[in-house]
Amino acid sequence: MEEWESVRGGMKGVVVGEVLTCAKHPDADKLSVTTVSIGSGEPLHIVCGAPNVAAGQKVPVATTGTILYKGNESLEIRKSKIRGELSEGMICAEDELGLGTLHEGIIVLDKDARPGTPASEYFNIVKDYVFEIGLTPNRIDGGSHFGVARDLAAWLNANGKENIKASLPSLDAFKPDNNNKPYQVIIENPADCPRYTGITISNVTIGESPDWLKNKLKAVGFNPINNVVDITNFVQYEVGQPLHSFDADMIDGKKVIIKNLPDKSKFITLDSVERSLSSKDLMICNTTGGMCIAGVFGGIKSGVTSATRNIFLESAYFSPVAIRKTSKRHGLQTDASFRFERGADPEITVWALKRASMLIREIAGGKISSEIVDVYPKKIERQKITVSYGNIDRLIGKKIDHQIIKKILGSLDMIILDESGDNLMLEIPLYRVDVQREADVIEDLLRIYGYNNVEIGNHVNSTLYYPEKPDKEKIVNIISDMLSANGYAEIMCNSLTPASFYDNDDFERDHLVMLANPLSSDLNAMRQSLLFGGLSSVSWNINRQNPDLKLYEFGNTYFHKKSGNSFPRAGDYIEKKSLDIFITGCIGPQSWNYKSNPSDFFNIKSAVEMVLSRLGIIPEDLSKGDSNKKYFSESFTWSFNNIPVASAGKISKGYLAKFDIGQEVYYGHIEWDHLLQMVKEHAVTYSELPKYPWVRRDLALLLDKSVKFGQIRELAFKTEKHILRDVDLFDVYENESLGNNKKSYAVSFILLDKMKTLTDKSIEKTMNSLAAVLEKELGAKIR
Numbered sequence: 099m100e101e102w103e104s105v106r107g108g109m110k111g112v113v114v115g116e117v118l119t120c121a122k123h124p125d126a127d128k129l130s131v132t133t134v135s136i137g138s139g140e141p142l143h144i145v146c147g148a149p150n151v152a153a154g155q156k157v158p159v160a161t162t163g164t165i166l167y168k169g170n171e172s173l174e175i176r177k178s179k180i181r182g183e184l185s186e187g188m189i190c191a192e193d194e195l196g197l198g199t200l201h202e203g204i205i206v207l208d209k210d211a212r213p214g215t216p217a218s219e220y221f222n223i224v225k226d227y228v229f230e231i232g233l234t235p236n237r238i239d240g241g242s243h244f245g246v247a248r249d250l251a252a253w254l255n256a257n258g259k260e261n262i263k264a265s266l267p268s269l270d271a272f273k274p275d276n277n278n279k280p281y282q283v284i285i286e287n288p289a290d291c292p293r294y295t296g297i298t299i300s301n302v303t304i305g306e307s308p309d310w311l312k313n314k315l316k317a318v319g320f321n322p323i324n325n326v327v328d329i330t331n332f333v334q335y336e337v338g339q340p341l342h343s344f345d346a347d348m349i350d351g352k353k354v355i356i357k358n359l360p361d362k363s364k365f366i367t368l369d370s371v372e373r374s375l376s377s378k379d380l381m382i383c384n385t386t387g388g389m390c391i392a393g394v395f396g397g398i399k400s401g402v403t404s405a406t407r408n409i410f411l412e413s414a415y416f417s418p419v420a421i422r423k424t425s426k427r428h429g430l431q432t433d434a435s436f437r438f439e440r441g442a443d444p445e446i447t448v449w450a451l452k453r454a455s456m457l458i459r460e461i462a463g464g465k466i467s468s469e470i471v472d473v474y475p476k477k478i479e480r481q482k483i484t485v486s487y488g489n490i491d492r493l494i495g496k497k498i499d500h501q502i503i504k505k506i507l508g509s510l511d512m513i514i515l516d517e518s519g520d521n522l523m524l525e526i527p528l529y530r531v532d533v534q535r536e537a538d539v540i541e542d543l544l545r546i547y548g549y550n551n552v553e554i555g556n557h558v559n560s561t562l563y564y565p566e567k568p569d570k571e572k573i574v575n576i577i578s579d580m581l582s583a584n585g586y587a588e589i590m591c592n593s594l595t596p597a598s599f600y601d602n603d604d605f606e607r608d609h610l611v612m613l614a615n616p617l618s619s620d621l622n623a624m625r626q627s628l629l630f631g632g633l634s635s636v637s638w639n640i641n642r643q644n645p646d647l648k649l650y651e652f653g654n655t656y657f658h659k660k661s662g663n664s665f666p667r668a669g670d671y672i673e674k675k676s677l678d679i680f681i682t683g684c685i686g687p688q689s690w691n692y693k694s695n696p697s698d699f700f701n702i703k704s705a706v707e708m709v710l711s712r713l714g715i716i717p718e719d720l721s722k723g724d725s726n727k728k729y730f731s732e733s734f735t736w737s738f739n740n741i742p743v744a745s746a747g748k749i750s751k752g753y754l755a756k757f758d759i760g761q762e763v764y765y766g767h768i769e770w771d772h773l774l775q776m777v778k779e780h781a782v783t784y785s786e787l788p789k790y791p792w793v794r795r796d797l798a799l800l801l802d803k804s805v806k807f808g809q810i811r812e813l814a815f816k817t818e819k820h821i822l823r824d825v826d827l828f829d830v831y832e833n834e835s836l837g838n839n840k841k842s843y844a845v846s847f848i849l850l851d852k853m854k855t856l857t858d859k860s861i862e863k864t865m866n867s868l869a870a871v872l873e874k875e876l877g878a879k880i881r
Contacts, residue, residue, distance in 0.1 A: 102317045104224040104309075105196045111164030111175070112195065112217035113137070114207060120153045125181045134159055134189065137214020145185040150203035156211040157204055158195060158220075160188045167196055197221065224313045236532035238440035242338030245529070252509035256502070256546045266337070272452045275465035281349060281410055283471045286357035290380045290420040291392065293474045294356055295447045297455055298346055300408045302326065302464035311461070325462045326402050326409060329454050331433070338529075339413060339442060339450035340434035342382075344389060346408035348400045351385030354410065359388055367395045367430075379424045380416065393421040393438040395430050408467075411458070413451040415444035415478075418531075426615050441531030444478050481526045485539050488520055493540045496552045506546045512539065568777050573713065574652055577677065580712055581705075586648040586679070591631025593654065597623035599630050599756075604727045611656045611671060624656035628678040629729060629765065633749070636682055637757040645761060646683030652770070653678070677773075679705050679746075679766035682759075702746045702764035703734055709768060710736070710744065714780045722808045729753045729765075738776060744768045792823065792850040795865050797872075798881040799843045800836060805876050810845060817871045818864055821856065824848040842881060 115134040118141055123129035130151050133141040136159055144159070151157070160166055164175045164187075173194075177186050192198040192205055195217070211220060231240065239245050247264035254262040279298040285291050306312075307328040315322050318335055322328050330341035344354075359365075361377035365388045373391075375381070380392040389400035393416040402409060422439035425431060448470060455466050491497045507514060507524065512533075516523040526533050533539060544552070578588060596619065600607050605626045616622035625631065628651050639647055657672040681701050684694040707717040717736060725733035725745045733747030746766040754763060799810070811825045829844035836842060849856060849864060872878040 099227055099229050102226045102228045104313045104316065105218075105221070106167040107165060107196070108223055108225065109158075109195060109217040109221065112158055112160050112166075112190065114211045114213055114215040114217065114220055115142070115157050115159035115189070116213045117151065117153050117155045117157060117189075120151055123181060123183060125183075129181065129183075131183050132189070134187070135213050136161065137212070142186040143184045144187050144189055145180040145183050146189045146204065148189065148191065148204040150206070151189060155204075156207040156209060156213070158190045158207065158217050160190055160194075162186055166190070166194055168193060195221075222309075224309075226313070226317050228317055235440060238338070238437060238531065239443070239529045241437055241440070242335060244337045248511075252506070252546050255509040256506050257548070266449065267453065269449065269452045269456065272456055274467070274469055275459075276467050277469060279346065279408060279467040280352075281346070281468065281471065282353045283473045284353060284355045284357075285473050285475060286355060287380060288475045290358075290417040291356045291414060292417070292476065292478055293415040293444050293447055293472075294354075295413045295451050295470055295472045296354060297411050297451055297466065297470050298408065298468040299411060299455060299458050299462075299464050300346075300467040302407060302409060302458060302462040304402060304404050304406050304462065308461060324402065324404070326406075326458055329457045329461065330411075332457070333450050333454045334433060334437070337446055337450055337453070338437060339446050340393065340437050341450060341454055342390060342396060342412040342434070343402050344382075344396075344400045344410040344412065345402055345406045346410040347406075349384045349389070349410055350387075353385050354389075354412075355383045355385070356392065356414075357381060357383055359383070363388070365391070366398045367391065368398055368401055369395075370398060373428055376424075376427055378420070379427070380420055382412070391424060391428070391430070392416055394425050394428070394435045395432055409458070411451060411454060413447040413454070415442055415447055423615055426617070443527075443529035445528050448472060478528060480528055481534070482515065483524050483526060483533070483536055483539055485522045485524060485536050486520045487522075489536060490540050490543060493537065494544050494547075494552060495555065498543075498547060502547070503543060506543050507539075510542055510546065512542075568774060570774060573774065573777065577709055577712065578650075578652070580708070581650050581679075584648075584705075584708070586650045586705075589632065589635050589649050589651045591628065591635060591651060591653065592621070593625055593656070594621035595623055595625045595630045596620045600626055602728065604729055606657060609657045609659065611658045625653075626655050626657060628653050628655065628676055628767075629753075632678055632680045632765070633753070633757045633759065633763065636680055636763055637759050640682075640759060640761070646685075647680065648685075649680040651678050652676075675770040677709065677768040677770050679709075679768075680763060681705065681765075682761055682763040697762070697764055699732060699734075699746075699748055699764060702748075702766045706736070706744050706746045706766040706768060710773075713773065713777050714782065715743075715773070715776055718811060722806075738772075741772055742769055743772055743776070788850060788852060790851060790853075790855045792848055793856050793861055795847050795849065795861065796828075797845050797847070797865070797869060799845060799872060800879040800881050801841055801843055802877060803832075803839050803841050805878075807843065807845075809876060810843070810872065810878075813871060813875055814847065814868055817868055821849045821851045821860075821864060822847060823850045 113136050115136045118133045118135055120130050120132045123131050123145065128147055130146050132144050132146055132151060134144050135141045160175045162175055162177050166173045175188050189204045191203060192200040233240055240249055244264060244266060251262045251264045279300050281296065281298055283294055283296055285294055304324050304326060307322050307325045311328055311332060312322040315328055315331060320331055326343050330343055334340050358377055358379065359375055359381050363375045364372055365375050366372050381388045382390040382392050388397060390396045416438050418439050418441050421435055425435040425439060451470060459466060487500060490503065504514065511527045513525040514522055515525050524539065533542065582588065597610060597612060600610055610626060611624035613622050632649060632651060635649060636647060653676060655674050655676055659670050659672060661670045663670060679702065681697045683697060685697050685701060686692055686694045688694045710717050720736040720738050720743060723735045723737065725735050725747060729750055730747035731750040733745060735745040736743045744767065749763040749765050807827045814825045815822060826846045827843060828846055831842040849861060869880055
């Protein structure tokens with residue numbers, strides 16, 4: 099709640115003064131030195147720069163300490179010297195008081211004005227209080243003054259007051275003056291325009307609105323335009339029904355036709371912008387073309403101007419879905435579309451039309467020159483909902499007296515059609531678009547009854563819950579904690595991405611989930627990968643001097659199955675969970691006692707294997723391979739039973755260029771749903787510590803560069819299945835001296851027999867066997 103004044107500051111400190119003397123400033127040609135009486139005390143010495151100041155005038159005077167406002171700027175009046183002459187205030191011009199824009203000279207008041215009279219009293223400054231309500235999208239019935247009053251009356255009736263009812267102004271005096279200008283209304287699309295009402299008013303005078311109307315609109319943030327437009331806005335805020343006024347002389351054929359125009363038709367709106375229409379945009383047309391985008395924005399040719407003499411006034415009910423789609427399609431968010439797309443009241447269209455017509459006749463003159471045209475092809479029936487007392491008591495948690503329930507329902511305009519046993523059959527008013535089921539009615543009952551009136555009980559109910567194994571949330575938290583403890587930062591990116599990102603073979607473009615009503619072309623598809631959001635985050639951080647990053651994100655990706663259904667169904671969509679990891683820049687802090695190294699492929703490979711290992715999956719037991727994704731320039735994959743589990747690699751230059759990233763980025767992707775399925779089948783087993791010592795033996799192998807360590811490891815375990823426990827690569831050496839296309843691997847082998855201590859003979863036999871197989875299968879030579 100805030101205080102509002104028709105002039106900012108309320109002219110506090112400004113009074114009526116009388117100029118007693120006026121003489122030229124001795125040191126400035128354009129300044130005058132005046133003495134001004136303000137009704138009490140000694141006359142004030144004021145230096146004035148206005149050319150029209152003269153002795154004997156009554157003028158507004160801002161005294162010392164007064165704060166004047168001009169737009170967003172403020173000026174405090176202080177006692178000062180101007181070119182050596184004392185100035186104890188300011189004689190004000192129109193713009194300095196906030197009464198207008200003129201600055202050519204000071205305001206000269208009526209001779210009858212009494213010095214010392216507060217300027218707020220003289221200029222009749224209006225004060226009011228503005229209540230700002232946090233209105234949720236489903237409660238558009240509260241989007242007007244009457245709607246708020248109606249809800250407040252319901253609460254007062256249920257909380258100690260009696261027979262309180264919100265009332266509307268009487269329209270008994272409404273009567274057309276003649277029927278000289280009838281206009282025909284034709285609805286060609288009743289699905290998007292179920293009801294349309296209109297009336298003609300002739301010989302109006304377009305001009306400035308009276309002060310009371312301008313002040314009402316200014317208080318709620320509207321800039322007055324002219325009397326007719328101001329009245330339509332006033333009624334909109336009064337009862338929540340948007341209205342639109344047309345210049346009746348611009349309606350060709352004297353027909354108002356509600357229809358859709360062909361796709362890509364051109365239409366110029368009130369803001370002088372030419373827009374390309376969709377065939378799904380509902381239009382208000384005449385016999386030759388469009389006049390208005392229905393429920394959204396008017397056209398430049400048919401709007402009310404200072405030259406308008408006859409108007410056609412519209413009050414209609416449009417489909418919320420159609421209006422919202424049109425509004426989003428053209429990026430036009432108006433007060434009318436705000437209300438129509440949330441659901442207006444089809445039962446108040448005629449009342450709003452009568453109210454506006456009477457105000458226009460009163461303020462703008464003219465005659466109501468037609469009967470009300472009300473085209474309502476199929477009446478919208480009020481919804482009927484059955485509510486049981488048992489469910490009311492159960493959901494609220496308290497048994498409320500049945501008479502109190504009936505009283506609250508009546509105050510909410512919910513009519514009881516029938517009461518049988520425990521059930522009430524209710525008729526719901528059409529303005530309550532949020533009440534669709536029994537639970538909505540009970541919520542309204544509780545809201546009016548008062549949450550604080552429901553006591554906290556002493557009895558607590560609880561339910562035993564046995565979560566499905568593995569506990570998905572717990573596992574996510576375990577991995578999140580581990581990654582965060584290792585210096586990774588969690589990111590959460592938008593699920594909406596540009597469809598253009600998926601225009602390549604790396605993604606399933608044909609299975610993209612497109613938005614039917616996107617906010618913009620950059621947010622028109624559900625993501626198929628977390629890669630876009632991750633690279634966007636990397637780019638954003640790099641551009642803000644944060645190049646060293648370790649990021650991870652748990653998120654869902656979305657796919658559309660082509661089922662052939664005419665309308666999409668829930669089963670046509672697939673949702674998959676992923677864990678993606680991003681590393682770029684240097685690893686570790688840049689410090690004098692720490693050597694910071696640039697990130698590389700093995701950092702991302704290690705991160706992915708760390709996740710797998712933490713969940714009991716041994717990376718070495720998985721099948722290895724290379725990814726065919728083009729966003730990788732080099733990569734590594736893990737799979738189980740030919741099902742991909744994870745992949746890691748370096749992002750290609752082409753993808754980095756899309757995000758203006760100039761440094762290498764390493765990316766790991768884990769198919770989280772597949773990993774959880776593996777964890778589900780994984781059993782944790784216990785084994786005692788070995789009783790006998792293990793032995794390590796090393797081999798230096800000269801190999802072709804095409805041979806990978808994974809091949810060595812796999813071949814070793816195939817050869818020795820009993821006492822070989824682990825194989826590890828601890829050094830790689832490459833040099834021309836080794837030969838063309840050759841490299842040297844230093845590989846360690848851990849041997850352990852759980853039944854006995856290994857002897858040199860058995861160790862030597864095993865190592866010879868391993869060396870022979872490696873030489874035969876991989877062409878390895880022992881160095």
